Amino acid sequence: MPLNFAHRGSLTEAPENTLPAFQKALDRGVRAIELDVQLTKDNHLVVSHDHHFTRFNPAIQGTIKDYTLEAVRRIDVGSAFSQDFAGVSLPTLDEVLAICPETVLLNIEIKNIPVLYEGIERRLLETLEAHNRGNVMISSFDHVALKRIQTLNPAIDLGMLFYYRLLRPWDYAVSSGLRIRSLHPNQVYVDQTFVQACRQLGYEVYPFTVNDPARYQELVDAGVDGVFSNNPAIFGA
Template sequence: MVLNFAHRGSLTEAPENTLPAFQKAIDHGAKAIELDVQLSKDNRLVVSHDHKFTRFNKDVTGLIKDYTLAEIKQIDVGSTFGEAYSGTSLPALEEVLTICPKNIRLNIEIKNIPVIYEGIEQILLDTLTAYNRTQNVIISSFDHVALQTVQTINPSVDLGMLFYYRMLYPWDYAATSGLNIRSLHPNQVYVDQTFVQECKRRGFEIYPFTVNHFERYKELVSFGVDGVFSNEPRVFGSSS
């Protein structure tokens, strides 16, 4: 089965990492959704890729971590996308878990670089446990120490190891890391047939990011990837 993730929801149709974007992805029939989490000033899980607000609201200075969740809920991140989304705010993870059916696989990325959020792993796992969502979920990060912390707290949760730059033998690195990695998530630009074969030889699933062109998607599927992360509904809606 090829399982494609809606990257930050359907971000071409609604502001990324917001409830409308996730609802759009669900409406498209996405079988999997990717989102990012950070911590607010009061240690609540906020769904956001960027550490700053300026890409969505240039009038708001500072970082996610400088604001409480209540303050973040008052910040408009939707108007720059379109008037229809005026007043849309970043959601707490709990809000996403509430609207997302449990049969949709979630990839939750811990955004621990460049800001290191002490304790985010425990807070995330506690939240998933409270919502009975420790199954059918992947916790991923470019911060592999964060993955180690997740594994120490709950060894049964699936881990996804993210790679942005090319590196020598990432499949060997993952296999000898001491982590129970289920899947590798490389930048799609350097993924070829050999890369996929080596990952498979080591027993890893592979989900490249971010694959928005359908021809490239079909090529990667022909290489044997298990799925991709994509902004394109034609791709993430075609999970089978």
């Protein structure tokens, strides 16, 4: 049975990467959730995909790294989705870990590009350790960040993200020297040949972001281990 990730929580039902979105996903009985982490000015891990706030409120200038956690908590990211969520702010990773049971696999993406957060890898691992949290995979488009995670904690599962169509990315994963659990490619170029090449090297394959049920079935037929999806009908499968 495919292991499908609720991408940024249930983002069609609540503001993405917020506690309500994660709770909606949990209420649907998901087995896996994806979320993104960044660092505030005062070195707190907050959960957000975008580095800036313009999608939520165009009047808010700057990026997450320019704000303290106290200031981030005052920024309303819920009203842009619906007035039902007015006043909802970005959560800390601590708050998300507090509501997500150990049985749910968390894919935590280090959102390190274009902003490079010095020390985010150590801060993330310290937070996971403080919560005694297992059943976690750390992913990133920044493969240097994955290398730092591996150096700090060789036992943790890593997911290697790819956006562009590369020549033999499975060979790149091998040559990187990283102990990768899975490749996370853009779904548009994933086919059976791609999946088989990864599988032969022992890698799982989780494409993103798959919202169309017909495309989802094509990928399942091609042999993927699961997908990242915004569609509750898919991530709840």
